[in-house]
Each structure stands twice: as structure tokens, then as C-alpha cells.
Amino acid sequence: MTHSLTDIEIARAADKKPIQEIGARLGIPDEHLLPFGHDKAKVSAEFIASLADRPKGHLVLVTAINPTPAGEGKTTTTVGLGDGLNAIGKSAAICIREASLGPCFGMKGGAAGGGYAQVVPMEDMNLHFTGDFHAITAAHNLLAAMIDNHIYWGNAQEIDIRRITFRRVMDINDRALRQIVCNLGGVANGFPREGGFDITVASEVMAILCLATDMADLERRLGDIIVGYRRDRSPVTCRDLKADGAMAVLLQQAMQPNLVQTLENNPAFVHGGPFANIAHGCNSVVATTTALKLADYVVTEAGFGADLGAEKFMDIKCRKAGLAPSAVVIVATVRALKMNGGVGKDGLGEENVTAVKKGCANLGRHIENLKQFGVPAVVAINHFVTDTDAEIEAIRDYVRGQGTEAILCRHWAEGSKGTEALATKVVQIVEQGAAQFAPLYPDDMPLFEKIECIAKRIYRADEVLADVKVRKQLRDWEAQGYGHLPICMAKTQYSFTTDPNKRGAPVGHSLPVREVRLSAGAGFVVVICGEIMTMPGLPKTPSAEAIHISAQGFIEGLF
């Protein structure tokens, strides 16, 4: 059941097909595939527009229990399930997010799945790929430059320089830029003010690109971005500064979804990558809807655990894009459930059925939660070599008690062979047609009640704590016409609560709201609970120190 090769060795040994062949399987003609090298391509906007009247395939969401340092393998399972569906004769594509450069050179090392369930070309996907993130960085920073330039040349919009909310971005982990004073150096350089940089995945432009349905919608949303406020607190938008058209031009190519392939030569759309805390954490709407027109089954994933990722997928992405998932797969591992059951990292290697059983409470709550969206769920146990039969059986038993099924998956070691059972189950669920998707709350619920709804029904908090200023801000936005927007919760991914150390299925907690922000272009209200870092730092020994090109010409150290 084990293999002796590393992820990158497997990826390098992949027998990749020319991307035109992958496109042809989906019915995309060569002239509508804009190649980037021989193994990546963008699907032309013209071709996508031509699909308007086609029926949509079935959408399957892969989500997970609350993440732990033990790892769950959500992307790996998404890839494995896509390959599994193809293996049992279905036409299936996967949709996942693009990777950010920042973490690759910091701590995490890049990846696009793992073992025998990967998307290739792995190196490119963890470097510049097709340049989408660079385009987003450029468009974002053009607007930022136009704000200061507007002020420099007379500030006709009367922007209050203390109330500029639009920061700059960079796709690098750089704590030095979190908080800066810019426009220094005298008259020629502008009016000194505080500012700062976020990482590109935290850009509202990223969220917009991932929620926009086409170029016209993109430009409209860009125009809606609020960059700051006047002294009278009225908002100044990107449109007021006439930056929306140029930003759309910079993003035109990036708006076209990227097509690559899995190790088993099945189509994979990899497009967009918004943060899963201050944004919604899903690949682009354009990629998902395009895939749904071209394949019968589309497997996609959402960031973090189901409390954050799946909730936002349902309440933001599906609601806004008119998508309705047919099934949900919740990924769990024996190791991660053990940690949710109180075991530390050092104890993961030993059999501990009691801890697994205890940790299942976390899984159980996610299963319950997902029922509230009307979509049937199945559990995928992503197999690790150290798992024992008794531990796996404990999960199966528990999940059976929750009225669904847990299926052991061995895609990491076996590729699609390891997910045929899961794929068969997913097809069965989809064909039963039991899904009756509905978002958690209606558009017209007051903003604060939406927050309470998520807090109580998903996090199981007793109450939401927010001071008068926050509540007033929400009421002001309602008065300004933003009351219909969905909520984008930004809290720790490690717990249902705001305390990352409270694993399992905690009760008796409250949800303190620290701050609320309006992403008027993306179209959601960000609710920040606890400390949220929008510009990571590099660790003491960044992985960049080891990244290099080997004498054989291979990129080493990136993974």
C-alpha cells in the first residue's frame, strides 16, 4: 500500500498528454485553447460564451473536518474522486484553486494533491502558472497608485487620507510591508499617510475575479470596490477614480480559466485562489460553470474545514452564481480525528480507537451542519499507512450512526483504483437526486441576524458579541443598500470557536466580532472574529533558502 516515490518524483514521472488532447475530450477546439507551454492552456472567453445554453452537469463539493497539523488531504481527495469518476466511466472534471507564491517560498511547500492523486505540471502550478496572480497584483496596485495620484493632483473626490481602506498587495510573505508610512520625501512624493500591503490572495480583486460571471460583471464589480471614505463618511469607489476599465484590461486574460490535467490525464480546471478567511476560499465561478457545461460531474473543493469553507461555498459562491451542489464529500483522516480527540502530534503513530471515537464528534457536527443546506453528504476516509482496521471501523460505525456512510479511499497510494468505491457512492447519491440545495439564510435577513444565524447554526455558539460600533456599521451599510449581501466569516479554521485550541465539537462558547469590513465589489460583508493575518511573514529558515535548480535542471526544494 505504500510507494517509495515522493510527490514530486511521481509528478515528474507523469505521462502528460498535450493539453489540446485534454481539451478535445471536453470538446474544446484547439483555437479556443490558449496554450501556456505544452501542458497548460486557458479556455477562451469566446468559447465559454458559446456554451450559454448548454445544460449543466452535477456539482460535487469536497470539504473536510476542521484542519489539524496531521493533514486531511482535501485537494488530494478532490483529485482522487475526479479520477475515480472517470475510471468508472463518467465524464468528470475537477476544479481547484491556484497556489500563492508566498507560502511556497515560506513554510509550506507547494502542492496540487499528493501521491498518485495530483494535478500536473506541479512546478508551474507552484510558480507563476499562467500569470493570473501577477495580473491581479498589477490590477490591484494600479488602483492603489491611482488613489494616491488622485490625492496628489488635487483630491477632487475629497478622499479622507485617514480613511483609505484599500491597501496594496504583493504575492510574497513580507511582514515588513504589513504596516508602512508612504508618500514620504516631500512635496513631489505626495501626502504622507499610513498604509500597508496584504498578500495577493487577500485582495478584493482576487475575490471579484473568482465571483464574476463574465468581463462585464467583472468590470462592474471592480467599479464597486470601496477604496476609502470622505470626511462625511460617504464611500469613494474605484469607479469614482476611473480605474475600473484599466483594471479589467489587466485582468482580461486572467479571467479565462486554466486547464491542466491529473496524473491520470483527466481534465482539471485550476483557477483563482481567494483567501478562505477574509474572502470565500473557492476557485472561480467561471471555471466551475465552464466545467459544468463540459462534463457530467464536476468535483470541487472549498478552503479550510466545512464550518468555514463549505458554508461560504454554499452561502456566497452557490447563492451568487446560481449553483446547486448535488452531493458533498467530507474528508476525514484517522490521524486528524485522533487530534480532534485530544491526541498530540507525537501520539499519532499509535493505535488509539478511543481518541478516534472522541474526535468523531467534530466530523458528526459537520455532517449535521451540511444537512442544513439540503445536500446529501458522504464521508471519505483518506487512508494513511499507519491507520489500523479498528480505527477505520470506529469511524465507519460512527458515521453510520449519523445516517450516512464513510468510505475508505486509497487514492494517494493507488490513484483512481483507490476511489472507485467513493465515486460509485457519489454517483448513486447524485442519481437519486435527493439534493435540495438552499443557502442557510435569506438575502433579506438583516446583516447582524445573518451573523447570528451562522454562529448559532454552524458554530453552535450561544451568542454573538459585538460592540455598538460594529452594530451601527452594519446598520449604516444596510441603509446604504448593502443589506442584501451575504456574510464572509473570518475566524480560525482550527475550531468551531474562535479559539484554535478548542478541537472536537465544543459548546457553550460565544462568537466575539472584532471588526466588520465591506467588500462591495466582491459582494460580501467580512466579519472578523479574532486575529486574522492578511500578510504572512517568512519563518526563521524560509524554504526559499533551499529552493534551487539542480545540476540536472530540476527545481528542488519547492515541494
Added chain:
Amino acid sequence: MTHSLTDIEIARAADKKPIQEIGARLGIPDEHLLPFGHDKAKVSAEFIASLADRPKGHLVLVTAINPTPAGEGKTTTTVGLGDGLNAIGKSAAICIREASLGPCFGMKGGAAGGGYAQVVPMEDMNLHFTGDFHAITAAHNLLAAMIDNHIYWGNAQEIDIRRITFRRVMDINDRALRQIVCNLGGVANGFPREGGFDITVASEVMAILCLATDMADLERRLGDIIVGYRRDRSPVTCRDLKADGAMAVLLQQAMQPNLVQTLENNPAFVHGGPFANIAHGCNSVVATTTALKLADYVVTEAGFGADLGAEKFMDIKCRKAGLAPSAVVIVATVRALKMNGGVGKDGLGEENVTAVKKGCANLGRHIENLKQFGVPAVVAINHFVTDTDAEIEAIRDYVRGQGTEAILCRHWAEGSKGTEALATKVVQIVEQGAAQFAPLYPDDMPLFEKIECIAKRIYRADEVLADVKVRKQLRDWEAQGYGHLPICMAKTQYSFTTDPNKRGAPVGHSLPVREVRLSAGAGFVVVICGEIMTMPGLPKTPSAEAIHISAQGFIEGLF
């Protein structure tokens, strides 16, 4: 002789061939062309390495008189001459620089030639193209982040935070970032210090990419970058921070030259774009040497007028890359010579033979200067519709008196038909084999004497003014082993002097050196004379305000 279409209309109407066809004409097999869309490709490093033993073709430099607001058309003439050489039956390619995003959204509007002498696809070339500049920005800023991160985690190298010379970069005109204080916000964000951003084309990484011969040379040069100094004034390098390997990985794809085509479907390499003041202002060495292995004639250009651009082309690029140009074309226009002769912008429409004759002094000095490099020169008069026969004849007469020839070129209106005479003349010069290229000064001349040599022999200054600090700095660098480096002069492009208003062929001036900087990775000493802006600002009404996508899907306002 006129045409009623704009540059962008002509570019859109181009009958582009698939890039594989353009590559095939140069003998590049499909698998060694990494496509970016259907009309752009990178030439693989593997293929380039396979050319090592091939003989080189002939290199022709296109340079110009001192630029004026009237425009000279250096790139247009480079494209026109390349097409002209192909039209008369020669195998010819052109090599030009990539465009920076910054100016496109600011003032200038992008371009890649003009009229019927253009390189296409024009839109892409003025936007993200193949992502090279974004890769340079990312690599540069990764090193910058690693400097502050190194200090944050204990500063083992003992970098003096007051003496960090390596700034950050962005490919946007953003005056707000010229001078900043970063690392604000307390302990978690580092040690507050002054810093700032330059535009990406001013990055030393850009200059390095354009001078490196291969990946190993690139990584070595990156390692040599001096990022700052310790309290004892000893330099701290990129290699000391272990950033060189990761930067090379980020630049691996960008190091491969880009192939596109002219309107007449002739091959054009467009690669790299260093500033022509604080850097050397030429396209990459890799592009030029690759083109020389694949074509019998390679036409390239250098930034600004011949006093800056051609001198650096000869003394930095050719010296370091072992290139020897066979001929030089000096571009002049009636209008620009009129301005050099004292006419203002408003008087350009009227015939003024006297002013043209007076302005010819500027042209004459460039002709004289170029003789010092041992390369025969010919003058191309880039025709404008308002030029009169008498004005053109005045130039011809003058140039004849300088021992060479001025040839009227109508490539803007007629494409290659308009440059056949110039092409024929260039071939004649090349076939005569009169060129005996030598740089202006030897490697082992002391740094200050090199500056004097350029100032006196090229700018015709009487003396170089530099205070004790500057002279001491140069001696220190000599002691540290940097004395063999060439000089990279940074001064105004509008005059032989440091005063942009002194047009023509001024005498009796001195060259004041304000500052010297060591680009140890690029391999030159930058000598700054007068104010040099390394981060432009946007104008009151940036062109970005008008840039948009039309209802027909065309990008408007970019040109």
C-alpha cells in the same frame, strides 16, 4: 504616402502566422517553442544550449540622435530594417526590449514600432506579455523580504539597517512608494526603517537577466547582488542570505527569450527591458546571441540617444557578451533635428532648412562618436509626412560631409518597401567587413578615469566634477575587486550635457557626478549625474482612466 489607419488598427488587421511557423523559419522545432497563446512563444533553454557551436550572424545596432518630444522612431526603424533585410532576401531577425506596464497606464501609451513597421501582438506586448517582468518583480521582492526577515530573526549577518541599499520594485508608476518607512506596527512586524520602491525596469535583477549568458551565470550574478552593508562597511550579498537559488527558480522561465513576429511575419525576439539610465538599456544577451545563431542578420536597438544607449551597448553589453556589431544605423528625423536646431514644438510643421542644418550638429557628433568604437555608421532619415525635400537634402548633404550616407526611409508608411535602400546599404557595409569593434576604454582603467573617458570623448565635457566622497567610494570598490567593471552612466537623455535643455552639440560644459552605485550582480558601476527618477509618478489624467474594453471586445486607450 500617408495611410489613414492608426497603429493599433494596423496591428489588429495583421495577418499573423502561427508562432510555430515563425519558429520553423529559424529552424526551431515545435517542441522547443513554449507557446503563450498562438502568437507568442519562448525558445527553450535546451534548444539554445544546442546552438553553442554554430557560427554567429551579423549584428546591426540601431541608435539615434538625442531624443526630443518630436520623436525619432528607433524601434520603428529597427523593425523596418529587419523587414527590409528580409525583403531583399536576407535571413534577418530583430531583437528589441519588452515594454513596462508602468508607463502604459501613465503617460506614454504602449507601442512596439509604428505604422507598417510594428511587432505584433501589440496588446499583449504592452500588457503582461509572457510574464517576464512579473517574474523579475517576484524574484526581486523575494530577496527584499528575505533581507527584512533575516534581520527580524536575529540578523546573523549583522546588516546595518541604515545601510540597506536594495529596495523593492513594482511595475507600476507609483510615487507614493518612492520613499516609505516599513516594518511599522510593533515587535511582530520587525525593525522600522526607511525603504522604498523603484519601477521594475530599474531592478538590478532586470539588468542581470539581460546580461546573463545562461542559468548558471544568472544564479551567480544574483548571488553577487549587494543588498546592503554592515557597520564596518563590508558588503552583504544576496548569496549571504541564500536567496540566489530561489530567485533563479523564479526566473527560469523568464530567462528564455520570447519570439513574436513583425507585421510582415518576420521573426522578432522581444526580451528584457532594463532602464537606459541606471542600467544599460538593451534587450537580453540571451535573445541577441540566440538570434545571431539563427539568422544571418540581427537588428537590435539601444535605449535613448547614441551618447547613452550606443555607448552602453558597446561598453557594457558587447564587451561583456563578446559581441561585435558590424554596422550602426543612426536614426534621425527632420523634426527632431529641427528641435535640436532650436525650433520649439509649435514650429515643427513649417519648412526650416536653417534649423535642420543647425540641428545636424547633434547628428554629426554621434557619427563622430561611433567611429571611436570602430563600427561603420549609416544614417536613417525616418520620414514624416511634413518633411520637405529641401530639409531632407540638407541632412543628406551634411552627412555626406561626415563621410557617410543618410538614407530616406519610409517604413512607417510602406513597411519593408520603405527600407530596402537602407537594408541594401547595411548589407554592403557588413559585406565590406570594415568593422573593427573595440570598446571605448579597457577593463583595467581606474574607475574614475573611465568616467572621464566617457565624459570627454562622448559627451565632450571639459571635466568631471566629483567630490572626495565619490572618488573615495570608487577607490574602495577598486580595492574590493570591482575596479574592472564598466561604467553605466545615468544622465539626461535629452542632451550631451546634464542639462536637458542644451540640445545640439554643446561644448564647454562639465559633468557633475552626484552619486555612484555598485551593481555588483549586473556587473557595472552606476554613475549618477543629475536627478534620476527610478520610480515615475502618474500624470494628472493617467491614460489608465481611458483604458477599457470596448463593446466589441477590443482593448481601447492603451496605445
